[in-house]
Amino acid sequence: MQFELTQVLERLxxxxxxxxxxxxxxxxxxxxxxxxxxxxNPAAVMRSxxxxxxxxxxxxxxxxxxxxxxxxYLTHAPQVVAVPRVAYFSxxxxxxxxxxxxxxxxxxxxxxxxxxxxxxxxPVIGIGLLYRYGYFRQRIDVxxxxxxxxxxxxxxxxxxxxxxxxxxxxxxVGVPLSDRTVVARAWVAQVGRVRLYLLDTDLPGxxxxxxxxxxxxxxxxxxxxxxxxxxxxxxxxxxVDALRVLGLEMAPEVYHLNEGHSAFAAVELxxxxxxxxxxxxxxxxxxxxxxxVAFTTHxxxxxxxxxxxxxxIEAHLGKYRGQLGLSRDQFMALGRRDPGADEETFSMTxxxxxxxxxxxxxxxxxxxxxxxxxxxxxxxxxxVQPRIEMEAITNGVHTTxxxxxxxxALFDRSMGCAWRLEPHELATWRDITRIDDxxxxxxxxxxxxxxxxxxxxLSPHIAAExxxxxxxxxxxxxxxxxxxxxxxPDRLFRLLDGPDRPVVLVFAGKAHPNDEPGKLLxxxxxxxxxxxxxxxxxxxxxxxxxxxxxxxxxxxxxWLNTPRQHxxxxxxxxxxxxxxxxxxxxxxxxxxxxxxxxGLGWALGERAPDNNTGEEARDWAxxxxxxxxxxxxxxxxxxxxxxxxxxxxxxxxxxxxxxxLAGAFSAHRMVDEYVARIYCPLAxxxxxxxxxxxxxxxxxxxx
Ligand SMILES: *Cc1c(COP(=O)(O)O)cnc(C)c1O
Numbered sequence: 001m002q003f004e005l006t007q008v009l010e011r012l013x014x015x016x017x018x019x020x021x022x023x024x025x026x027x028x029x030x031x032x033x034x035x036x037x038x039x040x041n042p043a044a045v046m047r048s049x050x051x052x053x054x055x056x057x058x059x060x061x062x063x064x065x066x067x068x069x070x071x072x073y074l075t076h077a078p079q080v081v082a083v084p085r086v087a088y089f090s091x092x093x094x095x096x097x098x099x100x101x102x103x104x105x106x107x108x109x110x111x112x113x114x115x116x117x118x119x120x121x122x123p124v125i126g127i128g129l130l131y132r133y134g135y136f137r138q139r140i141d142v143x144x145x146x147x148x149x150x151x152x153x154x155x156x157x158x159x160x161x162x163x164x165x166x167x168x169x170x171x172x173v174g175v176p177l178s179d180r181t182v183v184a185r186a187w188v189a190q191v192g193r194v195r196l197y198l199l200d201t202d203l204p205g206x207x208x209x210x211x212x213x214x215x216x217x218x219x220x221x222x223x224x225x226x227x228x229x230x231x232x233x234x235x236x237x238x239x240v241d242a243l244r245v246l247g248l249e250m251a252p253e254v255y256h257l258n259e260g261h262s263a264f265a266a267v268e269l270x271x272x273x274x275x276x277x278x279x280x281x282x283x284x285x286x287x288x289x290x291x292x293v294a295f296t297t298h299x300x301x302x303x304x305x306x307x308x309x310x311x312x313i314e315a316h317l318g319k320y321r322g323q324l325g326l327s328r329d330q331f332m333a334l335g336r337r338d339p340g341a342d343e344e345t346f347s348m349t350x351x352x353x354x355x356x357x358x359x360x361x362x363x364x365x366x367x368x369x370x371x372x373x374x375x376x377x378x379x380x381x382x383x384v385q386p387r388i389e390m391e392a393i394t395n396g397v398h399t400t401x402x403x404x405x406x407x408x409a410l411f412d413r414s415m416g417c418a419w420r421l422e423p424h425e426l427a428t429w430r431d432i433t434r435i436d437d438x439x440x441x442x443x444x445x446x447x448x449x450x451x452x453x454x455x456x457x458l459s460p461h462i463a464a465e466x467x468x469x470x471x472x473x474x475x476x477x478x479x480x481x482x483x484x485x486x487x488x489p490d491r492l493f494r495l496l497d498g499p500d501r502p503v504v505l506v507f508a509g510k511a512h513p514n515d516e517p518g519k520l521l522x523x524x525x526x527x528x529x530x531x532x533x534x535x536x537x538x539x540x541x542x543x544x545x546x547x548x549x550x551x552x553x554x555x556x557x558x559w560l561n562t563p564r565q566h567x568x569x570x571x572x573x574x575x576x577x578x579x580x581x582x583x584x585x586x587x588x589x590x591x592x593x594x595x596x597x598x599g600l601g602w603a604l605g606e607r608a609p610d611n612n613t614g615e616e617a618r619d620w621a622x623x624x625x626x627x628x629x630x631x632x633x634x635x636x637x638x639x640x641x642x643x644x645x646x647x648x649x650x651x652x653x654x655x656x657x658x659x660x661l662a663g664a665f666s667a668h669r670m671v672d673e674y675v676a677r678i679y680c681p682l683a684x685x686x687x688x689x690x691x692x693x694x695x696x697x698x699x700x701x702x703x
Contacts, residue, residue, distance in 0.1 A: 005056040008067040009049070013042035014159045017070055017192045019096040020115060020400040022408065024066045031059055040547065041098040043159045077121035077193060083675055084683035085123040087240050087252040088113065089262035091232060092135075092217060093128050095191055097547040098158050100134035100151075101198070103218055103510075104475050105572055106298055108546065109362075110258055111191075112398035112572075113674075116667035118192030119421070122675065125249055126196035127236040127262070129228065130155060130187050135217045138510045138543040144526035148513050150216065155200070160187040163197065165246050173199065173242055175235040176320045177227060182210045184235050197243070199235050218512065226308050226316055229348065233264025234320075241272065253683040256294045256674075257356065260306060260348035266293050266355030267334070271324055282324045283380060286334075286355065290379045290386075291685065294678045295356035296393075297349060299569045300369050301479065307335070307345040330381075339381045353377045353386075358678045360391035362570040365593045367392025369566060387686060391677055394591055395570040396670035399423040399662065402576040404450075404554035406443035410435050419662075424669035429659045440654065441646045444557070444581050451506070451555025457529075458504065459536030465645070467502040468638045471556030471582070473544050473573060476511040476518040481562040483521060486528055487623040495630055496537040501639045504537055508544040508552060553577040558634060561586035562626070564615070565605050575665040581654045585629065587622070591665060600657045602629050 009031075018024035029036040032045045032055075039045075049055045056063070092107030093099075093114070102108065110126070117124040136148035155162075163171045163186040174181040183206055184199040201213045212220075213227045220228070243249040257263055269292075270285035279285040298304065310332055321331040333339035334354055335346030353359060353374055361367035371390040378384050400420050403411065411419045414434040422428055449464035474480050485492055485505070496503045507525050511518030522540075529538045541548055553559070559577035561568070561584065568590040575591065578584065584601035586592040596603045604622050613621070642648045663669060 002053045002056055005060060005063050006046075006050065008063045009042075009046050009056070012063075012066055012070060013046045014161070015070060015074075015190045015192065016095050016099075016159065017073060017118075017190075018042060020192075020398065021066075021069065021073075022405050023062075023069070027059065027062050027066050030062075031055060039098060040096070041158055043157060074193060080121050080123075082680075083122055084253040084679045085125075085250055086117075086254045086256055086679055087125050087127055087236075088117075088256045088258060089127045089232065089236055089265055090258040091129065091228070091261040093126060093196060094546050095189065095196070097545050099160075099189065100153065100545070101128065101131050101217060102546075103135040103512075105570075106259060108397075108549075108572060109298075109395055112396070112401065112667040113258075113671060114191050114194050114196060115398040115401060116396075116671040118194045120668060120671060121193065122671065123250070124194050125240075125243075125252070126191070126194065127232070127239060128196065128198050129214050129217075129232055130160075130198035130200040131214055131217045132200075132202055133216045133219070136219075136510070136513065140522075140526055140540065140542045144523045144530065146511055146519050146522045150219075155187050160189050160198070162186075163188050163243075163248070171239075171242055171246065173235050173238045175201075175231050175238070176317075176323075177210070177230060178316055179319050180207070180210075182206055182213065182227075182231065182235075184214075184231060184239075186239055195249070197239060199231055199239060201231060222308060223312060225306060226312055229261050229306070230264055230316060233262045233266075234268040236262060237265040237268035237272070252292075254292050254294055254679050256296070256678075257352050258296050259298050259304075260295070260352040263295070263348050263352035263355060266290065266351070267324075269293070271320075274324065280325075282326055282330075283382070287380045287382075287384065290355050290357050292682055293356040294358040294360075294674075294682060295352040296360050296362065297352075297370050297374065297569075298362055299567075300366065300373060301477075301567055305347060305349040307347040307349075309345055313346045333381045337377060339383075349374070350377060354380055354383075357386050358388035358391065358682050359386060360388070360393050360678060362392075363394045363590045363594065364392045365566075366569040366590065388678065388681060393670060393673045393677065394594065394665065395572050395575075396424075396665045396667040397572050397575045397579070398667040399579060402550065402553060403579045404443075404447045404550070406446040407554070407580050410439055410443050413439075422668070423666040424663050424672055426663065429663050432655050432659045435655065437642075437646050437648060437651050438644070440581065440651050444654075447554045447580060448557070449555075451551050454541065454551060455504075455506065455539050457536060457539060459502075462502045462504060462537070467504050468558065468635065469504045469506060469556045470558045470560055471506050471552045471577065472560045472562075473506075473508040473541075473549060473552045474561070476509040476521050477515065478517045478521060479564045479567045481564060481619065482507065482509065482525055484562045484619065484623045484626060485560070486524070487620065488627060489528070489531075489533070491627055493533045495627070495635065496534065498635070501635060502537070503635060504539070505534075506539050506541060506552065506556070508541040508548055510544055549573065549576070553582065554580045556580075556582045557638065558582060559584050559586070561592065562604065562622070563587050563589055564619075565589050575661070578657055578661045578665070581658065583634075583650075583653060583657055585626070585634065595661055595665065597660070599653060600660060601653075602634065604629075 032048045035048045090110040092102040094102035094107035094111040133150040139147040187198045189196040269289040273285040335351045336344040361370035418428045553576040559582045571590040574584045587604045
């Protein structure tokens with residue numbers, strides 16, 4: 001019996017499905033509360049109870065039930081017909097906090113894409129890198145400055161398995177680098193029904209500096225970054241083929257490059273075609289391969305687009321391109337906007353565009369902006385017109401990952417399991433109106449109270465049943481304007497200081513280690529939270545990660561987003577907050593530009609701003625606009641309470657916002673759109689007619 005229970009626990013721990021299954025997480029926590037609190041790692045829980053038969057026996061029923069839930073999930077996949085197999089490449093994936101191989105929105109999106117693909121029963125595999133030191137953990141020192149701490153990740157200690165052949169020998173992939181071959185192994189994370197493969201070069205046979213290729217995420221210099229992208233792209237493509245040879249996966253029909261980091265994969269596909277497909281000309285092979293490559297661009301900000309000097313490319317890939325029969329200039333042309341321009345660096349975004357017959361941006365507005373930025377670039381160096389030049393597929397979030405337990409219980413009661421299985425169906429969220437004020441307010445208050453427990457230094461006079469919590473959590477890049485609220489400190493002080501109207505402002509976010517202005521912004525916010533005027537009402541939570549993100553989006557009443565217009569490609573944290581009953585106050589940019597409608601939340605900026613206004617003047621104008629909204633509309637509405645002490649009108653808006661937005665901005669809808677508008681058209685070849693059904697969620701978007 002104990003042996004069986006141990007096996008059930010192991011199966012539960014080693015399938016990341018628990019990351020979106022609350023009862024299983026509750027079970028892990030209950031089995032070993034201290035271990036869970038310290039690690040959020042079920043493999044650690046498993047080890048700690050291995051020698052404790054009494055603990056396992058005491059949880060026997062719950063273990064069996066959770067095991068059965070997982071079995072049902074794995075064996076009852078939705079029927080999908082003729083959906084292409086996809087290999088999804090990304091430099092980061094955020095599945096859950098014990099696998100810290102992400103820095104922010106891009107990784108969260110990739111993780112949510114895999115989870116939704118799993119729920120929908122789609123044949124997708126993920127390809128990424130296993131960073132031994134991941135992204136940094138943020139600490140704030142006594143001077144209010146960000147300190148970066150790197151923890152070493154032991155892959156054997158988390159729910160990952162080394163990929164081996166049937167003989168038990170680890171799979172090894174050789175990656176060409178300069179005149180040597182770097183060897184990578186692969187780890188696999190089982191994410192529900194899909195698998196995520198992660199390459200790792202930290203092997204004794206590799207040169208010391210090559211062992212560090214998979215050391216840090218976005219930590220290194222340009223040289224390291226290029227070597228990482230070679231391992232991800234070329235190594236990743238070789239890994240996909242090796243998995244096929246071993247019989248572990250079927251060959252994909254579509255290669256999806258999530259951001260340009262992995263674009264060398266397309267070059268390797270062409271190289272493979274030359275080795276095995278009898279094509280001797282690289283350009284012919286490359287043109288042909290582009291038929292199965294999709295590329296998603298994620299930001300209009302130039303720092304988000306890697307490019308490398310010609311010398312660096314030549315140093316690491318000179319031999320490889322020689323084997324492909326390419327001259328230095330011919331290879332460089334693949335990454336140049338103007339193939340003949342010697343002075344241009346090698347852009348990974350340009351390489352991705354030249355390698356993909358399907359491209360897309362991540363919101364409707366970003367699609368338009370991306371078309372403007374990249375529209376002239378065709379496929380190959382002869383710039384053939386791409387079949388899908390620039391689609392717009394708005395990002396979405398994985399509903400059950402981000403919905404808090406109390407709100408989730410309400411959804412269960414009013415909608416059954418539909419919101420878990422089919423959050424993207426129009427009909428699902430209609431029944432939200434069945435949730436009455438009392439239940440909704442109780443759930444909101446419980447989630448707010450959980451956030452309050454984590455707010456060290458919160459004023460003791462502020463009660464969770466009363467307060468309005470404004471959340472602001474994101475990367476501290478200056479264009480996100482974290483300081484917009486602080487432009488007029490006296491006015492902000494008056495807003496926060498209302499004795500009968502407690503308003504709490506919570507900030508979180510990391511600045512990239514090399515981003516000095518971003519780090520200064522962190523310091524300014526932290527200093528403000530220590531100012532006697534704001535202390536206890538304005539707080540900064542260190543180390544924004546997916547765990548903190550859940551806490552914040554679940555506990556906030558207002559979700560604030562203040563990017564400078566046209567720089568936020570989509571933004572997803574506001575979608576997570578919406579699921580939990582927060583109302584958005586956001587710049588009309590990214591997803592909010594299409595989601596906003598009067599009555600659902602509030603908009604900053606204007607749809608058609610006067611372009612003659614300078615940046616600084618516009619920042620001031622929007623700072624004022626934000627204060628006016630808060631003072632005149634948001635705070636009064638929230639504190640307009642009925643006889644039972646509940647904000648009746650506010651709660652009405654919350655219901656309306658969930659009903660209108662939860663499905664339209666779900667990862668299920670997003671993945672469904674990728675299938676219909678990118679994967680199927682690509683896999684069907686050039687003659688494809690655009691007649692694939694798209695779930696009718698678009699009609700549910702507010703006009
Ligand atoms: C969702 C999320 C993001 C992305 O949110 P944005 O709105 O795009 O800033 C970044 N970091 C973490 C930890 C997240 O959970």
